[in-house]
Amino acid sequence: MSSTLEQLTAQALTLPPEQRAAxxxxxxxxxxxxxxxxxxxxxxxxxxVADTDAGRTRFTPADEAMAELAxxxxxxxSHRSAA
Numbered sequence: 395m396s397s398t399l400e401q402l403t404a405q406a407l408t409l410p411p412e413q414r415a416a417x418x419x420x421x422x423x424x425x426x427x428x429x430x431x432x433x434x435x436x437x438x439x440x441x442x443v444a445d446t447d448a449g450r451t452r453f454t455p456a457d458e459a460m461a462e463l464a465x466x467x468x469x470x471x472s473h474r475s476a477a
Contacts, residue, residue, distance in 0.1 A: 395403075406417055431439070445451045454462075 406414060409417065442451070
């Protein structure tokens, strides 16, 4: 590893996690750019962000969502085996 790269790495590691994540994202984007989104997806993302900012979005914790999904799958399997 070159001394410049070592120095940059050492400096980057002193940044707070949020800034390190932003730096990593910027570096990755410079290597492998994401394809552009369609106007429809851009509009959908903007709508969802606005809904979230306005408090119109209901979030379900992952453990609750997984429990609901497991119960749904179990009920579907029970109905099939009863038929």
